[in-house]
Amino acid sequence: MINALRKRGIRLALATTASLVACTLGFFAWQTFYPVQAAGGWSVQVLHDSVAKAASLLPQADGSLLVSRELRNGRGSILRITAEGDRVVVIDGLSKPDGMVAVDGGWAFSQEVGGAPVIVSRNGQVLPLFQGDNVQGLYNDGGYLYAIEDRKGDGRLMRYDWRSGELDVLRSGLTETEGLTRCTDGRLLYTEKAEGKVRAFNPEGEDPVVVEGLNNPTFLLCDQRGLWVSEDSTHRARLLRIEGDGTRHTVLSYLKAPQAIVPDGKGGYLLAEGGRDRILRLTPPVEQRTAQSASANPQPGS
Template sequence: MMHVLRKRGVRLALAATAGLVASTLGFFAWQTFYPVQAADGWEVQVLHNSVARAASLLPQADGSLLVSRELNGGKGSILRISAEGDRVVLLEGLSKPDGMVAVDGGWAFSQEVGAAPVSVSRSGQVSTLFQGNNVQGLYNDGEHLYAIEDRKGDGRLLRYNWRSGQLEVLRAGLTETEGLTRCNDGRLLYTEKSTGKIRALSAEGNDPVVVEGLRNPTFLLCDARGLWISEDSTHRARLLRVDGAGVQHVVLSYLKAPQAIVPDGKGGYLLAEGGRDRVLRLTPPVQAATLAQRVPQA
């Protein structure tokens, strides 16, 4: 009888373990495949699929889109996707190409690995601007190119002067600083991923916190609608908008490692969702409502 009870206990334990494993796997699968949710009035759709580790986006005047593919070990590249969907690799052999911004006559890009340069591409020719260590975010205001390093305790915020070629270290000793942008009020903002904070660069050197309580903030964008923040989390990440009153709005949820957000030139936005290897198009409420009115009802 004891032998039978022991066997029954083993079977129950195995069944319980199998159930727990199945539940855990099911939970992770749900997080991976659960569809992205948009806030009321906003519309989201997949613009481009199969873009491995999409990171930075740079729309072009001809309707094409440049996308950095943030793969390591020399497998990264920068891709051009035409308005018709045709794809051409412009640069390859890169390691974690991450930041990318328009500059006079071309575009600049970073590589988020140690001792890698920030470079500029013009007319198919690539040249080095300056050396960095794990540079991620870039911002260009025409006079200066700002770059920020994603490191633990020894990251820097850099400013490169286009005219003189001089490189200045604005901040040192930073930890997991990934994205930066400038807002209409002139403030230069940058993220602290590990602390969930966004700070504003100040002349006094004590950079104040302007937003906190975030989950792994990474890329930033400032425009007339406010401050946009993407969260570089593997599961259930969000795209947030902070309005002029400082109120946080969740615009997209259930994202997987979203990266850069940029205007699409048509009143909406493009978002790189690196965790799902794709580029999303985000349409604001007024445009979404207009499009819905144009669609014939069945």
């Protein structure tokens, strides 16, 4: 009798353990494969898939798209996807290429590793601009190129002068600062990922918090619709839009490690979803597309 009860107890324990394991695996599978959800009126579709660790996006005048693939140990690259869907690696041998912005005659990009330079590519030539440590976010306003480092306690916000070649450190002692953008009101914003905050650079003193309570905020974009924030979280991440009065809208949910968001030139947006190795196209409600096409269409930072 005792042996029978013992065997029954063991079978029950094993069955319970197996059930818990199955539930846990099922939960993680659900988080991984649950489809991205768009807010009412918005629509989302996969534009390009199988783009390993897609991070930054830079649409080109010829209809092609530059994508940084944020792979480590020299396996990263800048990929060009043509308007017809063909793919060509234009720069390879990179380590965690991350931020990427248009500059006069080409583009600049960062590598999020120690001692790697911020690089400019023009007319087939690739040249270093300045050294950084784990540089991620970049923002170019034509006169200056801003860069921010993703480090723990010793990150810097820097400004490179295109005319003189001088590099100024605007802030130091930063922690997990990743995204960088300028808004139409002139504010230069950056993210503090671990703190869940967005701050505005203040040359006169302490940088005020303009948004808080976020979940691993990373890339930023400011445009006429407000401030866009992507959350670099492995599961159930969001793409948020924050209006000037602070009102928050969850435009996309159930994302996996979303990265850069950029205008697509057609009234919508492109979003790199690095956790699923793909690029999404986000289309606004019809009335918003109509209103935008009738406007002057200001660029972020203008």
